[in-house]
Amino acid sequence: MGGREANVVLLDENGIRSDGRKVNETRKVTIKAGVLKNANGSAYIEFGGNKILAGVFGPRDVHPKHMSNPDTGILRVRYHMEPFSVGERKKPAPSRREIEISKVIKEALEPAVMLENFPRTAVDVFLEVLQADGGTRCAALDAASVALADAGIPMKDMVCACAAGKAADALILDVNNEEDQAGQADMPIGYMPNLGKITLLQLDGVLTPDEYKKCIELGLEGCKQVYEIQKNALREKYFSSSDNS
């Protein structure tokens, strides 16, 4: 068994992980679209122990004006962890990590959102992590994508995300907090399933070239499972009474 903390049993002899999952199993994911009345679009996601709210405003005027682009709209993302979202109180001011995650989520959404239709405007995405349990960037990206669709922002595809990684020398899907802390690698992946394009790929840890390829394949399987849940959340809100497809 590898890892940074040797006393945590990440994978037992039967191939079962510390939270009872198999290596290729995601945590339970539930998404609800349109949960906030005052936002143009919103979504709430529970991804295992993660609880995240997403709110979308826009397209709207850009303030400060100098940030606006005459050729296209701009996307702004704020990922924020509530002080009570982790075991020890987190300072509410944006941390270095939150600024980084805001940036990677923005860049993961940009290929899907058709901002060129709205020059000089901004679309703002607010992501509030109410409870964190490892893999918040993927969960937040999933919620943001549903909230953008709920707001009616034109998108070429949904963006779904799920992490894969390595713990106890085995490749695993959907890395939880324990596995993130004590495991050997964590690879969050953002994916546009219909266009077949990866929009987010990070890797924290060490993998061989063969493991790297398998990890991506595993992560994409997770993304596809999440995509089905995203679709169901939107269908439940908009077509539950009049689905004729």
Place this chain on the structure above:
Amino acid sequence: MNQKQSVIPGDIIATGDYRPEQNVVLVGDKLISTAIGFSETSADSVSVIPITGFYTPNADDLIIGKVISHNALSWEVDINSYYPGILLASDIFGKDYSPSRDDLSLKLTIGDIVLARITGMGSRDPLITIAGENLGRLDSGELVKISSTTIPYLTDSIIQTIESSTNTSITVGKNGLIVLKCDNSTGLTKAIKSIKMIDMIRDSNSMEEKIKNFLDEDN
């Protein structure tokens, strides 16, 4: 051929030789929906009628707006969209409008509700006009805001049904703003509830029947 199906962004509606229209993009040979709504596939084109989102201004649209500010040359009107509508002063004062001679606030003040038409996209924002039959400031009535994506469900026949049943005059703006005029407060309340109900139901198959049943209650 006209197939209709519910879609969300990213759904592949068709592949092959079709023309992408409203809310559809062509990627390779795939026609992909960019909105939540209902797709319509005809012999040579594919489009999606959205059921969520905001009003996109188009030329000739009849809209209702609220004056939010003015400068020396124009009024800025909130048209329930991501851009404000621009009403040029020359539209009201004529071509010989002079900022030093004419006072814009005498004609329209901030907060006024106007029935206007989109004339086209200016260099930045959509231009609107109140020169035309029945266009101009709306002095009375109740303003109701619904989603602009509900407007296609407000057919002439449904509006006539509500008008005749509640003795109300209804003016519908394509941008989701509606003005109702009625002398009778009961009729007005019922008409407003009918409009809100349409905003909730959004089912073209049973809409008219449900509205008729609702209007027939207590009558």
